[in-house]
Amino acid sequence: MTDIEKTIEIEVMRYHPEQDASPVFKTYRIPYASDQSVLQGLQYIKDYIDGTLSFRWSCRMAICGSCGVMINNQPKLSCKTFLRDYYPGKIRVEALQHLPIERDLVIDATDFINKLESIKPYIVPREARSLEQGEYLQTPEQLARYEQFSSCINCMLCYAACPQYGLKPEFTGPGVLALLHRYNADSRDGARADRMQIVNAEEGVWGCTLVGYCSEVCPKQVDPAAAVNRNKVNSTLDYFLRFLMPGGGESG
Amino acid sequence: METIKVDIAIVGGGGAGLRAAIAAAEADASQTIALISKVYPMRSHTVAAEGGSAAVTQAHDNLDHHFHDTVAGGDWLCEQDVVEYFVAHAREEMVQLEHWGCPWSRKDNGHVNVRAFGGMKIERTWFAADKTGFHILHTLFQTSMKYPSIRRFDEHFCCDLIVENGRCHGAVVIEVATGKFTFIQARAVIIATGGAGRVFRENTNGGIVTGDGMALAYRHGVPLRDMEFVQYHPTCMPGTGLLFTEACRGEGGFLLNRDGYRYLQDYGLGPPDPSPRNKAMELGPRDRLSQAFWHEKQKGKTIDGPHGQVVHLDLRHLGEKKLHERLPQICELAEEFLGVDPAHAPIPVCPAVHYTMGGIMANGETASPLAGLYSAGECSSVGLHGANRLGSNSLAELCVFGKVAGSEASKFARSVTSHHSGTLEKQAEDVKQQALGIITRSGGTERMAILRTEMAQSMEDGCGIYRTGTAMQATCDKIDELRERYRNLNIDDRSSTWNTEWLLAIELGYQLDVAQSMVYSAINRKESRGSHQRLDGYEQRDDVNYLRHTLAHYNGDAAPRIDYMGVRITKSRPGIRAYGAAGEKAEQERKNREAASD
Amino acid sequence: MSKRRPYVRPMDGWWLKNPYYVRYMSREATSLFVGVYALILLAGMVSLACGETAYNNWLMAMTNPVSIGFHLAALAAAIYHTITWFAVAPKVMPALFLAGKRVPDIAITTTQYAIAVVLYLGLFCMVWRV
Numbered sequence: 001m002t003d004i005e006k007t008i009e010i011e012v013m014r015y016h017p018e019q020d021a022s023p024v025f026k027t028y029r030i031p032y033a034s035d036q037s038v039l040q041g042l043q044y045i046k047d048y049i050d051g052t053l054s055f056r057w058s059c060r061m062a063i064c065g066s067c068g069v070m071i072n073n074q075p076k077l078s079c080k081t082f083l084r085d086y087y088p089g090k091i092r093v094e095a096l097q098h099l100p101i102e103r104d105l106v107i108d109a110t111d112f113i114n115k116l117e118s119i120k121p122y123i124v125p126r127e128a129r130s131l132e133q134g135e136y137l138q139t140p141e142q143l144a145r146y147e148q149f150s151s152c153i154n155c156m157l158c159y160a161a162c163p164q165y166g167l168k169p170e171f172t173g174p175g176v177l178a179l180l181h182r183y184n185a186d187s188r189d190g191a192r193a194d195r196m197q198i199v200n201a202e203e204g205v206w207g208c209t210l211v212g213y214c215s216e217v218c219p220k221q222v223d224p225a226a227a228v229n230r231n232k233v234n235s236t237l238d239y240f241l242r243f244l245m246p247g248g249g250e251s252g
Numbered sequence: 253m254e255t256i257k258v259d260i261a262i263v264g265g266g267g268a269g270l271r272a273a274i275a276a277a278e279a280d281a282s283q284t285i286a287l288i289s290k291v292y293p294m295r296s297h298t299v300a301a302e303g304g305s306a307a308v309t310q311a312h313d314n315l316d317h318h319f320h321d322t323v324a325g326g327d328w329l330c331e332q333d334v335v336e337y338f339v340a341h342a343r344e345e346m347v348q349l350e351h352w353g354c355p356w357s358r359k360d361n362g363h364v365n366v367r368a369f370g371g372m373k374i375e376r377t378w379f380a381a382d383k384t385g386f387h388i389l390h391t392l393f394q395t396s397m398k399y400p401s402i403r404r405f406d407e408h409f410c411c412d413l414i415v416e417n418g419r420c421h422g423a424v425v426i427e428v429a430t431g432k433f434t435f436i437q438a439r440a441v442i443i444a445t446g447g448a449g450r451v452f453r454e455n456t457n458g459g460i461v462t463g464d465g466m467a468l469a470y471r472h473g474v475p476l477r478d479m480e481f482v483q484y485h486p487t488c489m490p491g492t493g494l495l496f497t498e499a500c501r502g503e504g505g506f507l508l509n510r511d512g513y514r515y516l517q518d519y520g521l522g523p524p525d526p527s528p529r530n531k532a533m534e535l536g537p538r539d540r541l542s543q544a545f546w547h548e549k550q551k552g553k554t555i556d557g558p559h560g561q562v563v564h565l566d567l568r569h570l571g572e573k574k575l576h577e578r579l580p581q582i583c584e585l586a587e588e589f590l591g592v593d594p595a596h597a598p599i600p601v602c603p604a605v606h607y608t609m610g611g612i613m614a615n616g617e618t619a620s621p622l623a624g625l626y627s628a629g630e631c632s633s634v635g636l637h638g639a640n641r642l643g644s645n646s647l648a649e650l651c652v653f654g655k656v657a658g659s660e661a662s663k664f665a666r667s668v669t670s671h672h673s674g675t676l677e678k679q680a681e682d683v684k685q686q687a688l689g690i691i692t693r694s695g696g697t698e699r700m701a702i703l704r705t706e707m708a709q710s711m712e713d714g715c716g717i718y719r720t721g722t723a724m725q726a727t728c729d730k731i732d733e734l735r736e737r738y739r740n741l742n743i744d745d746r747s748s749t750w751n752t753e754w755l756l757a758i759e760l761g762y763q764l765d766v767a768q769s770m771v772y773s774a775i776n777r778k779e780s781r782g783s784h785q786r787l788d789g790y791e792q793r794d795d796v797n798y799l800r801h802t803l804a805h806y807n808g809d810a811a812p813r814i815d816y817m818g819v820r821i822t823k824s825r826p827g828i829r830a831y832g833a834a835g836e837k838a839e840q841e842r843k844n845r846e847a848a849s850d
Numbered sequence: 851m852s853k854r855r856p857y858v859r860p861m862d863g864w865w866l867k868n869p870y871y872v873r874y875m876s877r878e879a880t881s882l883f884v885g886v887y888a889l890i891l892l893a894g895m896v897s898l899a900c901g902e903t904a905y906n907n908w909l910m911a912m913t914n915p916v917s918i919g920f921h922l923a924a925l926a927a928a929i930y931h932t933i934t935w936f937a938v939a940p941k942v943m944p945a946l947f948l949a950g951k952r953v954p955d956i957a958i959t960t961t962q963y964a965i966a967v968v969l970y971l972g973l974f975c976m977v978w979r980v
């Protein structure tokens with residue numbers, strides 16, 4: 001059989017707030033080709049079988065962070081997950097776990113965005129510098145200390161992987177804590193003390209019990225678990241330093 | 253319908269929109285700014301830019317070099333005063349991004365590193381590994397959170413502008429999650445909605461790149477300028493069109509035909525040095541490289557692939573270490589999408605549509621002919637790119653002209669009084685009814701995906717790398733027909749929460765208008781220039797008749813009205829556009845002439 | 851009124867829904883074994899303090915097959931816990947840099963195993979030779 005005649009079944013979570021009490025699953029049979037992504041499968045359904053299926057996507061190249069879904073129970077970017085990895089088995093696609101479902105495969109991302117806004121996700125200069133003075137100097141090693149954490153595409157797969165977030169949505173969560181660490185670890189930044197308050201809070205790093213699945217599913221090797229757990233050490237040091245030096249100290 | 257009054261409304265939250273928002277917020281903190289984007293801003297397609305952003309940086313480089321590269325690269329269809337402004341401000345914008353946290357790749361001494369890019373005489377492309385656009389976008393997005401006067405309307409879809417008495421008064425938006433309409437009344441509006449590459453079949457653009465803002469301005473009487481100039485990027489993934497950045501060649505990659513031969517030397521781009529020589533061979537400009545592919549294909553020298561003809565992008569000689577350090581995302585894309593490890597095998601590539609040089613007509617201050625309406629970024633035709641954009645000039649453009657748009661709009665908003673809103677609200681109500689019409693009317697028979705596919709195929713056939721009058725006429729006819737059939741669209745989804753099918757239908761309407769402006773602009777340009785190359789007796793550049801910008805004017809259901817405007821020339825008279833050894837010779841001659849005339 | 855009605859999925863039985871979570875829960879469960887083992891050791895210390903008979907009784911109890919079974923299980927649990935701990939240790943410690951390059955996680959984990967092997971060899975030498 002050539003690829004053209006082959007088909008594969010996709011079972012898709014459907015939820016329509018205007019008519020469904022809770023999500024249901026619907027199965028579609030689509031043409032199979034080994035180089036087709038699950039996203040292309042969903043697009044085929046929308047274009048040719050059922051125009052009412054809603055999902056987010058844009059770049060198709062694993063960089064915009066829109067297309068995260070659960071595929072056979074694992075959080076994945078649908079644009080870089082391929083039908084060939086499941087064929088001839090069935091594929092089951094659901095909205096990202098632990099996040100409220102708006103409709104079908106679309107989840108509510110406002111919590112993530114609000115948390116991101118809360119961590120001062122920008123450089124607060126350690127020392128002022130005018131544009132005429134040119135760039136801040138930063139060695140490749142200083143860059144390497146935060147670069148990995150700056151690669152977060154905000155896809156929220158790590159939130160779908162984190163049971164603590166599911167149980168306690170106040171938890172700041174892996175992705176945002178990784179971004180917080182990105183700024184704290186940047187040699188140009190001077191707002192570490194402010195951000196440590198978020199780190200130290202109950203909903204900060206201490207909400208994490210080191211399940212570690214977040215780093216496993218991260219499509220960009222950000223390793224949010226490392227950011228969170230290194231900050232447990234920082235948070236502890238910070239705690240003792242504040243004891244020793246009333247008025248606050250800066251920990252390493 | 254709710255009306256929200258602001259000073260400045262920005263439609264588009266990509267690099268240009270965000271830069272404009274920050275500039276406006278810094279210009280006047282008391283003004284209110286609405287930043288509207290149909291996706292969360294960090295999903296905007298700026299995120300996909302890989303290679304880098306140009307700015308004169310090294311001691312042996314200067315603004316004149318950047319100017320000449322850009323103007324010659326654009327085949328002299330650039331507004332030269334705009335190019336001068338651009339090259340003079342690019343570096344300060346890159347430094348600004350650095351101050352805001354952009355993780356630019358560094359040299360060992362801590363200074364920012366630069367790399368070579370196609371058509372650029374000297375290395376001046378700032379890069380953040382091969383995720384430059386991603387880092388620029390996230391840096392701008394996160395930095396924008398610092399400014400309380402920027403109010404974001406994330407996942408709000410703009411379905412029209414409100415125009416009265418020759419002035420733009422705001423935009424009507426749909427909240428995607430609920431289908432709720434809001435009229436955002438503004439004293440000044442900036443459009444920053446990005447390009448329109450999705451009107452073509454094989455392209456490097458994300459699903460959201462549908463020319464919305466271009467169509468909106470166009471429908472309100474603002475001409476679209478130079479729309480026939482559409483850039484094909486020579487190294488894309490067959491089948492999906494995903495991009496392998498020019499930086500692959502900047503780092504020293506080769507393009508090989510089926511005989512393993514570096515065929516570019518046969519197209520006036522030689523000599524084939526073993527390591528990259530700027531503006532030669534693989535580092536020639538994109539239009540020339542894509543054209544060379546076309547010729548190789550005609551000669552039967554390309555390679556058969558499952559998704560059509562390809563050539564090979566060979567990076568093996570760069571070695572695994574350098575590849576993973578400088579081009580990590582390229583390695584990831586090749587491995588995951590194609591199963592090719594670039595350290596051990598060449599990557600199959602072919603050209604795909606990448607960039608729309610033309611756009612909403614704007615002057616050097618980003619103002620359109622419609623009072624109160626500004627544009628920046630890929631949707632805008634500020635006059636920088638001419639007939640062909642040089643790689644890495646557009647990320648810099650987002651910042652330089654995003655900033656100009658932000659401060660100009662802020663100035664304009666301060667200078668005018670707010671309009672009494674009664675009549676405007678009525679207009680907004682009409683807009684709403686019209687948008688709802690798509691999902692409330694019944695009896696449609698046309699399937700959206702079919703119309704979209706036919707449009708994209710027809711644009712590829714008629715407005716591809718090489719064009720002929722006959723093929724373009726066929727595309728004109730096809731697009732006219734599709735616009736007709738579009739009225740008879742059938743929509744499955746009639747709900748209001750997250751109704752993406754409805755929004756796709758509105759986007760298809762935008763795309764058809766933009767496509768029409770492109771093909772009509774193209775068929776009327778009876779010469780070959782930059783990315784517009786004809787094979788039907790107009791193979792040469794014709795400066796006598798066509799050293800002019802095309803303007804396409806919206807004409808309702810009929811075809812657009814086409815006319816022309818002059819090109820501003822300040823210091824570079826149109827010359828021969830040559831690359832490789834021939835280019836160096838031509839440049840030397842130009843210098844000698846200049847020296848003689850001094 | 852908004853037509854939005856986000857659906858929140860229940861969390862019950864979450865730890866069974868993914869093999870990764872099952873492994874995580876087993877890692878957490880190993881602490882039970884370690885806890886019980888510590889209590890048993892404590893009992894041994896107390897019996898030692900109470901005199902020779904008490905201590906001999908405790909030693910006797912330790913040779914009971916149930917006790918041996920428990921200790922084998924506890925050993926397995928402790929080893930499992932150690933393996934998982936070695937695996938996550940690079941995430942907990944500050945990033946290490948050598949000559950400007952980040953030390954990869956795998957190198958840190960391998961080093962821990964190497965140190966563990968050396969220590970155990972030393973321990974065995976002490977116990978068997980001396």
Ligand SMILES: Cc1cc2nc3c(=O)[nH]c(=O)nc-3n(C[C@H](O)[C@H](O)[C@H](O)COP(=O)(O)OP(=O)(O)OC[C@H]3O[C@@H](n4cnc5c(N)ncnc54)[C@H](O)[C@@H]3O)c2cc1C
Nearest residue numbers: 264265266267268290298303304410446629630644646647
């Ligand atoms: C794959 C790829 C690689 C590239 N690499 C480079 C490079 O290396 N160097 C370089 O200089 N250039 C590069 N470019 C070009 C450059 O990235 C783009 O030209 C540029 O990013 C466009 O930015 P923008 O802000 O104009 O638009 P975008 O980033 O596309 O943003 C458009 C915004 O408008 C919003 N929008 C659109 N329509 C609506 C609507 N109807 N309602 C509400 N909001 C709307 C979108 O949500 C989005 O926020 C590349 C382009 C591509 C595709």
Ligand code: SF4
Nearest residue numbers: 152153156158175218
């Ligand atoms: S840390 Fe990784 S998984 Fe989490 S949001 Fe960022 S990119 Fe996605």
Ligand code: FES
Nearest residue numbers: 060064065067079
């Ligand atoms: S579509 Fe952008 S990450 Fe998948």
